[in-house]
Amino acid sequence: xxxxxTPAIRIxxxxxxxALGCTTSEPRAGVSQEQEAKTAPFCNALVLAxxxxxxxxxxxxxxRANAHVVDIVSPMWFDATDQGxxxxxxxxxxxxxxxxxxxxxxxxxxxxxxxxFSPQTLLSNTAAVKTCAAETAALAARExxxxxxxxxxxxxxxxxxxxxxxxxxxxxxxxxxxRRLCIVVSARAWGKWDxxxxxxxxxxxxxxxxxxTGPWNKTLVGPTSPIQWAGHTTDIRRDLQRILMTGTxxxxxxxxxxxxxxxxxxxxxxxxxxxxxxxxDDLLHIKQAQQANRHWDDDKKCPVFEYQDSQHAxxxxxxxxxxxxxxxxxxxxxxxxxxxxxxxxxNDVSSVNSDFWATVHEQVxxxxxxxx
Numbered sequence: 566x567x568x569x570x571t572p573a574i575r576i577x578x579x580x581x582x583x584a585l586g587c588t589t590s591e592p593r594a595g596v597s598q599e600q601e602a603k604t605a606p607f608c609n610a611l612v613l614a615x616x617x618x619x620x621x622x623x624x625x626x627x628x629r630a631n632a633h634v635v636d637i638v639s640p641m642w643f644d645a646t647d648q649g650x651x652x653x654x655x656x657x658x659x660x661x662x663x664x665x666x667x668x669x670x671x672x673x674x675x676x677x678x679x680x681x682f683s684p685q686t687l688l689s690n691t692a693a694v695k696t697c698a699a700e701t702a703a704l705a706a707r708e709x710x711x712x713x714x715x716x717x718x719x720x721x722x723x724x725x726x727x728x729x730x731x732x733x734x735x736x737x738x739x740x741x742x743x744r745r746l747c748i749v750v751s752a753r754a755w756g757k758w759d760x761x762x763x764x765x766x767x768x769x770x771x772x773x774x775x776x777x778t779g780p781w782n783k784t785l786v787g788p789t790s791p792i793q794w795a796g797h798t799t800d801i802r803r804d805l806q807r808i809l810m811t812g813t814x815x816x817x818x819x820x821x822x823x824x825x826x827x828x829x830x831x832x833x834x835x836x837x838x839x840x841x842x843x844x845x846d847d848l849l850h851i852k853q854a855q856q857a858n859r860h861w862d863d864d865k866k867c868p869v870f871e872y873q874d875s876q877h878a879x880x881x882x883x884x885x886x887x888x889x890x891x892x893x894x895x896x897x898x899x900x901x902x903x904x905x906x907x908x909x910x911x912n913d914v915s916s917v918n919s920d921f922w923a924t925v926h927e928q929v930x931x932x933x934x935x936x937x
Contacts, residue, residue, distance in 0.1 A: 566615065566641065566678070566716050566749060566773070566908055610903070610929050613637030613747075613771075613819070615678060615714070616910040621656040624667050625910040627917045632671040633931045634922065638910075639714045639747075640664075641678040643704070647686035649696030651679060651704050661708055672932055674711035676745060684717045688727035698734035705744050712745030714771065725759045732766035747771050752804045752821070760813040768817070771906045772808065774801045774893075775823040778883070780840040786829045788867035788883040789842075790822065792892055795864050801893075805900060820897035821906040824918050826884035830874075838878070844911065845918045848884045857882075866892045887920040894928045905929070 614635045616625050628638060642657040653659065661675075668675040679701060687693050705713055715735070720728055732748060739746050747769045750758050753776070764770050775790040777799070787794065794800040809815060825844050828851065829837040843851075852859070855872035862869055867889045871881050897905055905925075911917055 566680070566718075610905070611636035612904065612925060612929060613639055613674075613676070613714075613906065614910050615639040615641060615906075615908055617641055618654050618657060620910065620912050622659060622661060622664055623912060624664055625912045627910045627912070629667075630917070631922055632667075632673060634925055634929065635671075635673055636932065637674040637676050637711075638668060639676050639678050641680060641716075641909075643677055643679040645679050645681040645684075645687060645697050645701075645715075645717070647690075647693065649687060649690070649693035649698075649700065651697070651700040659708070661710075665709055668711075674745065676712035676714050676747065677710055678714045678716050678749075680716040680718075682718045684720060684724060684728075688717075688720070688724040688731070691727075691730075694727055694731045695734060698731055698738065701735055702738035702742070705739060706742055710744065712739065712747065712768070714747045714749065716749040718749070718751070720757065722757045725757070729759060729762050729766065732763060736766045745769075747819070749773065752801070752808070753777060753799055759811075760808050761811045764813045764817040769819050769903055770813070770817055771819045771821060772805075773821040773906075774804070775821055775908075778827060778840075779842060780827075783832070783838070783840060784836040786831065786837050786881060786883075788862075788865050788869075789825070789827055790867070790885070790889075790893070792866040792896060793864060800865075801896065805896070809900065815901050816903045818902045819904050819906045820893065820902050821908070822890065822893050822921075823885060824907055824909070824921055826882065829881045829883070831879045831881055844916070845884050845886075845921070846916050848882055851882065859886075861888065885918075885921070887924050890921050890924040891928065894924065898928070 612635050614628060618641050628635060642654060644652050644654060646652060665675055681687055687697065701713055717728060736746050746767045748763050748767045749771045750760060750763065752772050752774045760770060777791055778785050778787050778789050790801065792801045808818065825842055826848050828841045828843060828848065830839045832838045852870050857870040857872045859868050859870050867883055868886050869881060869883050871879060873879055894905060
């Protein structure tokens with residue numbers, strides 16, 4: 566996950582569930598089966614909302630405002646070191662009692678994120694892997710967390726056995742405590758991840774179906790989360806099918822959805838001169854200030870607008886809105902996934918993505934959630 570202490574923070578709301586789709590087998594009277602498939606909500610989905618480190622141990626106003634929808638919240642509070650020890654990030658060392666009380670009062674599971682974005686040293690040391698599993702389980706038990714989200718990224722293929730060994734050691738410990746485990750995995754690097762075995766040793770896989778474009782690649786201009794992309798080598802539909810073809814149970818897959826987009830300064834020779842990642846609401850403020858027109862790209866299933874800045878440079882902005890969110894939720898529903906995942910909660914409730922929350926409310930619904 567992105568560390569959104571910068572403007573590129575990912576807002577994660579993950580909708581988990583043991584099954585999607587309604588329990589009734591017949592469509593409503595007067596509604597065709599095709600129409601029913603398009604409008605049926607995530608009848609058994611759960612929603613997990615992650616928050617960036619910049620919020621610390623405060624309860625985000627966005628969480629307070631949407632507690633009736635959120636089932637699991639995952640603050641990015643901890644790191645797994647190269648030695649396997651677990652340390653709290655600056656400003657995230659607790660106490661956690663108030664946060665826990667809020668969550669449990671509102672029937673929300675608190676599952677903090679433990680991250681390591683450079684795992685080569687950790688995963689090449691069997692003793693460190695063992696320590697990481699033991700300390701993670703001990704942390705969850707000591708603080709009373711309801712589970713853990715393990716976010717280990719930049720995992721090369723040769724590191725996969727060690728990552729699976731970590732989950733194999735950790736998962737039974739958490740199960741014995743009655744706690745849950747979620748593993749964050751990439752969608753775009755599907756050939757490098759052993760999804761099936763990771764799912765076997767966890768409750769859910771949070772699949773990041775975003776960051777298809779971003780500041781790390783100035784040659785590619787387009788949405789961060791394209792459902793399809795003709796002429797491109799990868800997109801959400803293709804990557805999802807590749808993952809499902811590994812035999813990974815769909816109900817264990819959590820569909821990652823971004824609450825951010827990218828502002829590209831176009832290069833006349835092609836690609837971008839610079840790329841800035843911002844929350845959707847910040848991008849919409851730019852759209853309003855520039856009086857730019859929204860255009861819908863029906864191939865990528867995403868909105869876009871353009872404007873010129875004071876230096877006469879042309880910007881192309883790819884973002885998300887109610888239509889694109891609805892399309893993504895329908896992909897998850899049609900494939901009977903366990904739910905959705907979104908990065909990340911904002912503390913200022915006046916600047917939240919209302920399109921996203923309205924879409925989740927419509928298609929996922931409020932609690933009490935089923936299968937929790």
